[in-house]
Amino acid sequence: MPFVPFAGRRRLATLVLLLSGCVVALSLQVRRPGGQTVAEGWLLDVLGLGVRSVTGLREAVGALRERVSGRERLLARNDALESQVLQLERELSILRDAERERQRLLALYSAHPLAPPASRVARMVSLVTAGPFHSALLDRGRAEGLEVAGVVVGVHGLLGRVVGTGDQTARVQLLSDRLAAVGVLLPRSGRVAVARGSGTAGISVEYVPVVADVVAGDLVVTSGTDGIYPRDLPVGTIETVRKGGTSLFLELPVRLTAKPESETTVFVFPPLAPRESGSDPTSLLPAPRSSGRGSPARRAP
Amino acid sequence: MKPLRFAAGLAGAVLGTFGLGAVSIPSSPDLFLLFVADNARGGTVYRAMATGLVAGLLEDLLRTPPRLLGLHVFTKVLLGYLLATAETRFVVEKSSWAAGLLAGAVLVESLALALLLSLFRGEPLHWGGQEAVVRALLTAAAGSALAVLVRIPWRARFAARRRRRVR
Structure with a gap:
């Protein structure tokens, strides 16, 4: 018979492994004071874990879906609000320009109340x-x-x-x-x-x-x-x-x-x-329009 | 391992166990142990343990109350290992030695079962007592008988008878 090193130990190890498996299997089936076996408890725990996982996954999917839809909604709303803000900013800018223009015009007209109508x-x-x-x-x-x-x-x-x-x-x-x-x-x-x-x-x-x-x-x-x-x-x-x-x-x-x-x-x-007779060319009041050619003003520096 | 012989042995153990149970015998030999012992002959430990595994599993499925799957697997694997190891250490030639080994195996199994039941079910440690001894004796007898039967050169005898008829 050929010599096989550690053959006996291997056999013993196999035996111990098999026996340990039996012990484990038996221990899993032992009833506890609560009326259920360890294996049942483990099984229920594993099932509970699975159920919890599935429930959690479902909730997560729902939350994710809701979040995604909510995000899309928020993005759309954000876009709308951004465009609205841009529109309002544009209007505000126009209004500010108009107000600034109005103030300038007010200042101009208050500074020159007698400006000619053709100004x-x-x-x-x-x-x-x-x-x-x-x-x-x-x-x-x-x-x-x-x-x-x-x-x-x-x-x-x-x-x-x-x-x-x-x-x-x-x-x-x-x-x-x-x-x-x-x-x-x-x-x-x-x-x-x-x-x-x-x-x-x-x-x-x-x-x-x-x-x-x-x-x-x-x-x-x-x-x-x-x-x-x-x-x-x-x-x-x-x-x-x-x-x-x-x-x-x-x-x-x-x-x-x-x-x-x-x-x-x-x-x-x-x-x-x-300059015409009876009129004051330097007056700010409106004067009849005519060709200015040859007038002293044209010869001015 | 010859699969046919293995299957026949396993079927014989199952049918014999159920058959003996059907005739309401108060005590019967452990046919599953005989099956394991038969496969442990020659000192093949792995084969003995594998046989113990299968036989114990089947015995658990057929005989053991629920939630104790593995009880007989434990004992049969252990006995398979022990029997195969004993085969390698001692030369078991006489059927009386085989009977002694089988009786001892039955007692060891009874003790192991009592230990396991006490451990896992909290039952009082009871090794079997008289019933175990009777069972051990019956198993030993059956085993020795089987050993004798196995050692008979059936083929040669059939061939000689055939030759005598031809003459």
Whole structure:
């Protein structure tokens, strides 16, 4: 008989295994004081576990389904609310713009209650102040009735005049432009003078004799004598009073009251009518329309 | 293992057990143990244990009250192992030795059953007493008789008788 190592142990192990299986099987069938066997208890426990698992799974599936449907519902609602919010924000933006526009217009009309009926409201959409030539761009043009030589006025005062028009735009020469000039009046002393653009940030009043009664802070308004701008429009205040050596005239830099960078909504008054008998071309009241060609206003700087 | 012989032995054990029960004999030999012992001859432990497993399972299914499946499987596997081991350690030639082994096996089984019942059912430890001894004796007698019958060269005797008839 061939020698097989550990054969006896293997047999014994098999025996122990089989006997242990029997013991386990028997122990599973033993009745407990409660009236059921261990195996029944285990079986019921396993079944209970299965039942609980199935119930839990069913509940989880239901909850998941409900959650998914709820999520879809919420997503749809969220989309609707988002679009509604966007719509409302758009409306709010429009309303805010309208309100802002209304406030500007109110400010404009309160600042210029006697604006001519043909005046137009425009927005200053672009400002070019680099270099000696200062200009701005309006979002209104010929289509809205703007004409060359129209007077551009902000809430705080005069800004310039229209020097070119397109269908939907108009170009404005600002007062600070080096080639701009405007007839002014110093109301406190009643002196009439001419103000020129400095090409930097303001204007200066010229041709005021050194003997004139001018002090810093004097108000400067349009005189209406240039035939371009109507009278009594605020221009600025005398910043300082300097005497230029042997010169017969004072150097009077003016701080403009209307800052182009802060004036977004402006009035564009129609060009002044040419001087006619019995009419005041510098009046803000409406005048009969006629061709302005050859008038002094056109020859103005 | 010859399957046919195995099946016939198993069927004989089942039918014999039920047959003896049908004639209302107060005590009867353990035919399942004889079946296991027959398969333990030659010292094949695995075969003996497998036979014990099958026989014990069948006995449990047929005889044991419910919820005690495995009771006789335990004892029969144990006895199969012990009988096969004894076959390998001792040379069992005489039928009286086989009878003694079988009687001892019946007593061991009775003791093991009592132990298991006491352990799992809480019943008082009762090894079987006189009934176990009678059963052991009956089993031993049956076993020795079977051993004698098995050792008879039946084929040679049939062949000789056939030869005598031919002459």
